Amino acid sequence: xxxxxxxxxxxxxxxxxxxxxxxxxxxxxxxxxxxxxxxxxxxxxxxxxxxxxxxxxxxxxxxxxxxxxxxxxxxxxxxxxxxxxxxxxxxxxxxxxxxxxxxxxxxxx
Numbered sequence: 224x225x226x227x228x229x230x231x232x233x234x235x236x237x238x239x240x241x242x243x244x245x246x247x248x249x250x251x252x253x254x255x256x257x258x259x260x261x262x263x264x265x266x267x268x269x270x271x272x273x274x275x276x277x278x279x280x281x282x283x284x285x286x287x288x289x290x291x292x293x294x295x296x297x298x299x300x301x302x303x304x305x306x307x308x309x310x311x312x313x314x315x316x317x318x319x320x321x322x323x324x325x326x327x328x329x330x331x332x
Contacts, residue, residue, distance in 0.1 A: 236290035260289020
């Protein structure tokens with residue numbers, strides 16, 4: 224994946240997967256979750272400064288039923304020695320990385 228964002232994400236069901244180790248990769252998650260259906264995108268947010276995983280991910284399914292099946296099957300399952308917490312994502316993946324507000328730099332006298 225290029226890191227520029229997933230193509231055509233409209234209509235996909237997004238799951239938030241919490242309690243990941245820092246070494247879990249997108250490929251690891253895709254391999255585990257695609258047992259439940261066609262995975263459209265896997266995204267692991269990185270810390271802006273260290274570039275390390277923030278310990279959670281988003282897994283998107285093309286079909287809502289597949290996503291729900293994966294959520295029920297994977298919530299509480301062990302992966303890399305951790306108990307996963309899987310739920311429907313409340314917020315979508317941001318389109319662009321957040322920018323600094325710049326408020327203090329614009330308030331010059």
